Amino acid sequence: MATIRLHFEEGKQPTLPPVCARCGLPATEVQTRQFRWTPPWAKAAGTLLGSWVAVVGTLTREVPLPLCAEHADRRRDWEARRRQYLLLYLPAVVALVLVLVAKVLYQGLDAVLREGPVAGLGLPLLAAVLVFLVTWPFVVAWAKSAAIRPVEITADSITLAGVSEEFARRVQVSRGEGEPGQAFGAPAPPAKAQDRGVIQLPDGTLLIPVTPGSPGGRDGSAYTEMGPDHPDYDHWFGAAEPGEDPRSRAGGGR
Secondary structure, eight states: OEEEEEEOGGGOOOOOOSBOTTTOSBOOEEEEEEEEEOOHHHHHHHHHHOHHHHHHHOEEEEEEEEEOHHHHOHHHHHHHHHHHHHHHHHHHHHHHHHHHHHHHHHHOHHHHHHHHHHHHHHHHHHHHHHHHHHHHHHHHHHHHHTSOEEEEEOSSEEEEEEEOHHHHHHHHHHTTSSOTTTTTSSOOOOTTOGGGTOEEOTTSOEEEEOOTTSTTSGGGOSEEEEOTTSTTHHHHHTTOEEOOOHHHHTTOOO
């Protein structure tokens, strides 16, 4: 993943390329996402003087992000976040069960039951709390690393980490800071392009999968076409496999 700084000149929103900020595939819609960032000084002051200081010092910025149909689905984002929450508590639950089982095996079930719920679950709960306190920073850091997140917000800019390299490359090219295919090293297809089934037709046209019925498809098909004259053709060509038009087999021939 890449990091990119977006500039807001005279309060205007930046013009962003029509590729998904998460994966680099063609974008089908633009969603406004709000980002919050707390400067280090505010975090330090909040630790010493109270959390209200950190809240007051937190900066916010709304950014219109282009997204593909898959990453624009907020239900999918919520399901992913729910799995992250479950993973956050999983080590503590496992520790609770293991310590409880070990106690039963060591003392016997009857002895544990005679202790009552408070004494019987005291040690397992303590172990679960300790495991939770030790593991939660790592789980939270992992969850944040998989999402687009701000690393700095100023009065006229925002720096986002976790964006796709193709999105960052296109932003740089649009600002004249790089050449197509030269940013981030040697030319390579956008992130995850190889496993998305890009097809090269006999006439050279590329078919790039999108969600059926999304604005990116032609006539509601499951693909968007890209000809050799498209500025990103060479970038996607490396991910394509020769093949026939699957829309013809489905009855929607070319």
